[in-house]
Amino acid sequence: MLAESIVIIGVNHKTAPVAVREKLAFSGDCAGPLLTLMNIEGCRECCFLSTCNRVEVIFVAGDPAAAAVAVRGFLFAKSGLADAEAQQYSYIYQGRNAVEHLYHVAASLDSMVVGEPQILGQLKQAYREATEQKTTGVILNRLLHKSFSVAKRVRTETNIGGSAVSISYAAVQLAKKIFGSLRDKSVLLVGAGEMAELAAEHLVKQGIGRVVVANRTLERAAKLARQFNGTAVGLAELTTQLAEVDILISSTGATDLILRKDEVKPLMRQRKNRPLFLIDIAVPRDLDPELNDLDNVYLYDIDDLKNVVDVNKAEREKEALRAEGIVAEEVVKFGQWLEGMEIAPTITAIRQKANGIREAEVAKTLSVLKSLSENERRSVEMLANAIVNKLLHDPMVFLKNSASQDNPQLKLAFVRQLFGLDKESPEQ
Amino acid sequence: MTLLFQLTLYLYLLATAVYVVHFLSQHKQVRAAARGILLAGGILHTVYFVARYVAAGHTPLTSNHEAVSFFAWSMTWAFLSFWWRYRVKNFGVFVSPLISLLMLIAAFSSQEMAPLPPALRSNWLPVHASLAIMANGFMAMAFCGGVMYLLQEREIKKKKFGIFYSRLPSLEALDNLNQHCLALGFLLLTLGIITGSVWAKQAWGAYWQWDPKETWSLITWLIYAAILHQRLTVGWRRRRAAIMAIAGFGAVLFTLWGVTYLLGGVHSYVG
Numbered sequence: 001m002l003a004e005s006i007v008i009i010g011v012n013h014k015t016a017p018v019a020v021r022e023k024l025a026f027s028g029d030c031a032g033p034l035l036t037l038m039n040i041e042g043c044r045e046c047c048f049l050s051t052c053n054r055v056e057v058i059f060v061a062g063d064p065a066a067a068a069v070a071v072r073g074f075l076f077a078k079s080g081l082a083d084a085e086a087q088q089y090s091y092i093y094q095g096r097n098a099v100e101h102l103y104h105v106a107a108s109l110d111s112m113v114v115g116e117p118q119i120l121g122q123l124k125q126a127y128r129e130a131t132e133q134k135t136t137g138v139i140l141n142r143l144l145h146k147s148f149s150v151a152k153r154v155r156t157e158t159n160i161g162g163s164a165v166s167i168s169y170a171a172v173q174l175a176k177k178i179f180g181s182l183r184d185k186s187v188l189l190v191g192a193g194e195m196a197e198l199a200a201e202h203l204v205k206q207g208i209g210r211v212v213v214a215n216r217t218l219e220r221a222a223k224l225a226r227q228f229n230g231t232a233v234g235l236a237e238l239t240t241q242l243a244e245v246d247i248l249i250s251s252t253g254a255t256d257l258i259l260r261k262d263e264v265k266p267l268m269r270q271r272k273n274r275p276l277f278l279i280d281i282a283v284p285r286d287l288d289p290e291l292n293d294l295d296n297v298y299l300y301d302i303d304d305l306k307n308v309v310d311v312n313k314a315e316r317e318k319e320a321l322r323a324e325g326i327v328a329e330e331v332v333k334f335g336q337w338l339e340g341m342e343i344a345p346t347i348t349a350i351r352q353k354a355n356g357i358r359e360a361e362v363a364k365t366l367s368v369l370k371s372l373s374e375n376e377r378r379s380v381e382m383l384a385n386a387i388v389n390k391l392l393h394d395p396m397v398f399l400k401n402s403a404s405q406d407n408p409q410l411k412l413a414f415v416r417q418l419f420g421l422d423k424e425s426p427e428q
Numbered sequence: 429m430t431l432l433f434q435l436t437l438y439l440y441l442l443a444t445a446v447y448v449v450h451f452l453s454q455h456k457q458v459r460a461a462a463r464g465i466l467l468a469g470g471i472l473h474t475v476y477f478v479a480r481y482v483a484a485g486h487t488p489l490t491s492n493h494e495a496v497s498f499f500a501w502s503m504t505w506a507f508l509s510f511w512w513r514y515r516v517k518n519f520g521v522f523v524s525p526l527i528s529l530l531m532l533i534a535a536f537s538s539q540e541m542a543p544l545p546p547a548l549r550s551n552w553l554p555v556h557a558s559l560a561i562m563a564n565g566f567m568a569m570a571f572c573g574g575v576m577y578l579l580q581e582r583e584i585k586k587k588k589f590g591i592f593y594s595r596l597p598s599l600e601a602l603d604n605l606n607q608h609c610l611a612l613g614f615l616l617l618t619l620g621i622i623t624g625s626v627w628a629k630q631a632w633g634a635y636w637q638w639d640p641k642e643t644w645s646l647i648t649w650l651i652y653a654a655i656l657h658q659r660l661t662v663g664w665r666r667r668r669a670a671i672m673a674i675a676g677f678g679a680v681l682f683t684l685w686g687v688t689y690l691l692g693g694v695h696s697y698v699g
Contacts, residue, residue, distance in 0.1 A: 174584070176598060177580075177584060177593070177598050179598060179599075180597070180598035180599075180604075181600070269663075271663070272663025273663040273666055273667075273668065274663070274665075274666075275666055296666050296667055298584055298585060304587050307587065308587070308589070311589065
């Protein structure tokens with residue numbers, strides 16, 4: 001069976017701890033591994049994916065069992081682990097299961113944070129390198145293209161990537177719900193903690209207009225400000241700055257509140273009621289919880305943001321279930337295509353198509369030529385029959401004569417394309 | 429004619445139902461269907477208006493039925509025109525029920541065509557009445573925007589994200605919508621009052637005679653003028669602007685119906 005020749009061997013964050021994964025030691029470049037893999041006996045096609053959470057080899061081989069041992073040997077070559085241990089830390093999928101696994105990976109259902117979209121880009125990059133090295137063929141080309149379209153379907157038909165599942169990104173999403181575009185908005189970072197930096201980074205990525213950093217030590221403020229192309233100010237300027245900015249992210253190590261309701265209230269008049277989004281990620285808290293009672297002021301502390309993230313994570317789990325349905329459907333479709341990629345079904349499909357055309361055309365012609373006698377009608381039918389059979393004779397011989405062919409799939413794919421047997425051809 | 433009106437009403441009701449389905453399901457095709465139905469309703473409504481004009485022989489804006497129906501008509505087309513230039517996510521589910529409600533009120537009002545009283549026989553009638561009612565249309569849209577703002581703001585403030593958070597646009601977008609509708613509505617209202625005043629001078633010899641409708645129009649105008657003025661000077665925007673848009677619409681409704689049924693005057697519709 002052709003399907004059984006598709007195999008995935010890999011290591012991911014679920015099967016192996018980082019201590020094992022880092023021992024595999026693959027650098028960014030795929031060309032070397034790809035060429036090594038293609039030298040494995042019987043390996044017809046392959047694609048190599050390496051990210052910080054997973055290393056996978058997707059390959060097609062005539063003798064899958066033998067090739068699998070060799071591929072695993074290659075994966076763990078630098079780790080010094082014996083094959084028994086390597087088997088324990090890795091997974092192997094074959095046939096339908098391999099297709100399903102790849103769809104899961106592409107649609108980010110197998111990721112550490114389900115629904116995060118980076119993996120799709122990494123998979124596309126891996127595929128691009130494989131095509132550059134010409135290590136993919138008919139089967140992997142279609143399989144990978146399909147995995148991209150499955151990922152796209154999952155993304156558009158479910159809400160799997162819709163809501164933020166990290167604290168800093170949740171803060172950015174909230175900012176967008178309050179301010180719409182962040183282009184002409186500004187953010188003030190008070191304190192220069194790591195989380196504040198991360199949130200600021202997200203905001204800059206979303207195109208925030210201006211970054212101001214206020215810190216106890218001006219030196220650290222200046223350093224962070226340079227990083228975001230912003231300005232640095234002293235902590236004493238907090239209230240003056242607050243009259244101007246739209247978002248404040250506070251993460252100081254202060255033991256007491258640094259901003260109280262009474263201090264902000266008069267500022268709102270000065271701000272002409274432009275809304276103010278206060279994010280307090282410090283523990284103990286920096287900002288007076290009562291600030292949230294002011295009109296047009298929105299205060300979120302670290303627990304509030306954590307709640308948002310928890311709700312969103314639960315939502316993603318629910319959406320992942322719907323995504324499973326899409327994956328299952330697509331696995332079946334790919335299985336049908338694979339079944340067609342054999343000689344007998346291809347011949348049947350060509351005959352069916354030709355007979356369909358013949359019958360339709362004969363019926364059309366005979367319905368116009370009503371005056372024909374029974375004999376003449378039979379002659380017309382025979383004519384059509386003869387044309388179809390003679391025209392198909394050579395292609396059929398070409399198809400059946402595959403004994404010497406080293407890669408029958410290529411020929412099959414070509415013939416199927418020539419006769420337009422697979423309605424949805426892989427998008428280029 | 430009655431059939432035409434009923435068909436329009438049913439289309440609006442159907443559009444409302446489909447908008448609600450879209451709001452819950454968020455399927456793009458459903459939204460397209462809702463918009464298509466609303467558009468069909470708007471076109472049929474226009475046909476109804478023209479047919480009534482031909483049948484009555486004068487601009488059909490003189491009875492409660494006609495005025496309210498035209499009110500709904502201007503909302504529909506204002507909303508549809510927004511689609512072309514100025515899109516607001518899930519605005520339809522808030523606007524279409526209001527349109528349907530107005531049409532239901534029109535449906536239960538007398539649809540009789542009375543001859544035009546001599547006082548209203550003027551070319552100013554279509555200009556003045558349509559401007560005034562179209563102003564109402566935009567104020568109604570600002571009202572919807574205000575309601576959406578308060579719903580969205582509540583979820584963000586309470587930190588409990590329910591049905592609205594992901595479905596409604598950002599607070600900024602809703603505030604802009606509010607301003608946009610109020611500005612257009614205010615312009616139309618101003619023009620409506622000026623044309624009415626000029627007409628009054630021609631018909632009765634005085635620009636202003638403190639007829640209850642005039643008085644209440646002026647009060648409405650002053651409320652909206654205050655909203656827009658305060659917005660520009662001391663920053664009545666966002667939450668307060670949303671509340672004011674809702675309150676201002678109350679004045680609009682009182683001017684439209686309260687005056688007619690409670691206070692009387694020359695604007696009281698025939699029948």
